Amino acid sequence: MQARFAPSAIWAHLRSTYWFLPSVITLACMGLALGLTVVERNMWDRDALPAWLTSGGSDGARQMLAAVAGSMITVVSVTFSVTIVALTVASQHFGPRLLNSFMRDTSAQAVLGIFIGTFAYCLVVLRTVRGDGDEYERFIPHVGVTTALALSLVSVGALIYYIHHVAASLQVSEIARRVSRDLLRSIDRLYPQQLGDDAEAPENPPAVPEGAVEILSTGSGYVQRVEPDQVFELAREAALVLWLSIRPGDFATEGLPLALAHPPPANPEQFTKALNAALVLGTDRTSDQDAGLEWQQLTEVTLHALSTGMNEPFTALTCIDRVGEGFARLVTRRVPSALRADERGQVRVITRRHRFPELLDEAVDPIRAHAGGSPEVGKHLLVLLGRLAQLAHGDEDRAAIRRQGELVKDSMERWLKDGSYGEQIENLYRVVQHATRPV
Template structure:
């Protein structure tokens, strides 16, 4: 398993508009140095026979490079402006928490970096052109100018692609499908077939927690506030195994932690000193926003947020809300077939070391349906689709507690709609779908 801190750093770099453009700019500088070195050597070999190398004058080279420089930096500003507009539209129409999905779009980063890299490359080559063509000391970097022309052609091609891409990524269908795909990836990452136990321990009973755990445990408190993004479970298991400790986590990723809150309880508390307390705090990575790295609820909440904005009176777009419900039903159906991890984690010797705050399927169902049900009780189409989604999920759910949770949500949806919907025919349609849910359960 990858180190979670490295994974967290890589995730932060991916969602930054600095990393990829900076890499492209550095590559452009290296390319300029390499091309100019080849030009100074003057040995083009078979390349000169192809007829593609620039053979014009120094004035022509300056004019071409200057034109590429001025045009690329202008278009880079346009690309940046379009990106900002797209981010504003996303924040206003779909919610500010979805901005991170746009920031992680590598295509936008590559386009912006390519224009800036072409600009830097041409500037570096332009400064080496000297003489008027008749001087003995004149220098025309023929190969470098040819590469600059090729980069200009690539930049124009990327501009055409960017216009198409920018008009696609702000569409509701694209945004919803991307968040849904992230939910599926989080499911595969966080809920594999076996988790928390070794193969040899899969059938053993969970050991009892010491009777004096609460009295003798030492609390590790947070030194700052923020959202819990990642827990370094491998490091935590290593520390607890080496020191023969048992820890109980008080939060799970995705929760907001207030400074001074108890992050975990460590048993026995007498073995904990300031050095160990710092090591335990380092296991928790806090940030200003939630991420999906270890938080399966985050993409679910993103879909719910899009649905709530769609059915708000200011937008009144039930079709977008229905798409979100369809994706939620698909994601929860996929989750229903996974084994949820036990909150009890054991070391290689079979000793209980970590007690976590577990994620339950019932909790995910509540996160998916509660708010949509509360805000859409008067919208017949959305209400019916909610019941259809529960019917679909029921086909993939075998656990009695999970099926009971689905039944409870169906009852609440049917009861709320009866109070909010006045048309009898609409009530009959809702009742018909409610009966279909009961039959599926």
């Protein structure tokens, strides 16, 4: 299967590179250098320039530009070294899947762009300097040299900011905040409708009839995006019903089913090719349509903190708070309908949606299993579940919260006999039990 890139996937990729934004800034600085040189050479009266804009003779201008360019390339190399060290530390302490969060940091990209752009600016202006003994007409770009000095001062400020930014970004509270911010944005985008908003009740999805055929994947990779309109038009034009077996975030394996179709398509080979073309596969999960990615990242940081080598329970508590923040928003949102019908009301596509109960299980189960019966982590999970229970409205959601509460309590069985811990655990569990009772 040939790689196909949707515009959103391309933009997400560009955002997580260290070359795109720095390249844009560098090109802008080079354009500024050329523009200032042309304007100063052809439009400005150089003799009328104020004294603070003049830069002395041609030798002084060359030395100034060469000094700034040389210092910038040194700063760039140091900055790249600091960046690599920061990425290594983040990968070791918080998990390799969080590297995308660091790579998408536009502040770091912009700082690198300022340094490289200043270097490129100085080189462009430097080649325009002409002295009295040169073959060409004498020209000293006073404005260009002064601008280079200004850019060097901006670069100094950017370097100071970058050092502070790297130190701050490696703090677990800041990492959890950034991931949580992305999580809340994903929830708002994928689950925009509040519970209680006017909406048609979703229809019951039709059962898969006998005779439905499997549509196989022609490639392997994580499903980064499913083009809903493309899939719907494909099913409508083929006059069939399509049950998608995969959803964004799942791993598609070549030769395994992507969907079931009934009745069988008239041209199975062409239909298979068209359905595969409606999916974007990649080497990593992305948050474009994947509601569970950021929860997985927060869970990963929590598990690293609870590992034997790290043993940092309070780091885990910080991440659990952010996990709860996301679920507190999700539990108040309506899950979009999994059905897509044509103009005659005939259901054509049945998709799989990420729902609250399964997302809760995917996030809490690993934390509970790796907590090793830690009373602090267990109590924090019960506090989280108690808060969610107060916000939950659906019976299915309340049942999932109640089930997790029971599992958390059972995992701390040995602490129930402890007088202090046992009483706290029982009280917290009763809050969950009371808030999730059938109504």
